[in-house]
Amino acid sequence: MKLLDTLRISGRNLFRPKTTTPLPWKGTRPRAARFRTSFALLHDEHGDQACIGCKMCEKICPSFIITVVPGGRAVSEKTGKSRGWCADFTLDAGACISCELCVQVCPTDAIVMLQVPAEVGFSREDLLLTMERLYANEKPGTAAWSTGSGLIAMQEPPKPPKPAEAAKPAETPKAPETTT
Numbered sequence: 393m394k395l396l397d398t399l400r401i402s403g404r405n406l407f408r409p410k411t412t413t414p415l416p417w418k419g420t421r422p423r424a425a426r427f428r429t430s431f432a433l434l435h436d437e438h439g440d441q442a443c444i445g446c447k448m449c450e451k452i453c454p455s456f457i458i459t460v461v462p463g464g465r466a467v468s469e470k471t472g473k474s475r476g477w478c479a480d481f482t483l484d485a486g487a488c489i490s491c492e493l494c495v496q497v498c499p500t501d502a503i504v505m506l507q508v509p510a511e512v513g514f515s516r517e518d519l520l521l522t523m524e525r526l527y528a529n530e531k532p533g534t535a536a537w538s539t540g541s542g543l544i545a546m547q548e549p550p551k552p553p554k555p556a557e558a559a560k561p562a563e564t565p566k567a568p569e570t571t572t
């Protein structure tokens with residue numbers, strides 16, 4: 393009986409339409425809007441490295457794979473203003489779970505994830521993203537959908553009503569008119 397059931401199920405599935413795309417893929421396949429992989433560090437609008445070495449990304453990372461070495465404060469040659477700098481930054485992508493928390497907490501939008509597929513690695517060392525590699529990944533049009541400010545803005549609670557509106561007394565409902 394079991395054999396007949398198995399044959400019946402196999403026979404039914406034999407003529408079902410294919411639900412997967414056969415390999416090798418032909419042409420380009422559309423990616424999900426929020427597809428993300430690998431990372432880049434960015435420069436700010438003045439051309440300075442945007443990372444201020446605050447270590448927020450290091451502290452929030454649930455996989456403990458980010459190491460930031462702060463570089464202290466110094467005056468930017470481009471803006472003439474004092475700011476924090478990062479002396480070294482490494483991210484071990486081999487243990488990344490793509491949670492994007494590091495992107496979300498960054499106060500300067502210095503770190504982003506990428507939409508382009510990561511370079512294939514053949515050893516664990518190939519997955520270690522050094523500061524140099526992270527800045528080399530900064531290319532126009534390759535960043536994924538989100539930035540730190542964008543993600544934080546999405547989580548802001550709704551604004552409270554304006555004081556004038558909040559103080560306004562609620563209208564008392566009119567009593568129904570009586571007919572005599």
Ligand code: SF4
Nearest residue numbers: 453488489491492494
């Ligand atoms: S996306 Fe990866 S590197 Fe960033 S916080 Fe999550 S696990 Fe850490």
Ligand code: SF4
Nearest residue numbers: 443444446447449498
């Ligand atoms: S990438 Fe952002 S969160 Fe991480 S150390 Fe640099 S400024 Fe801070």
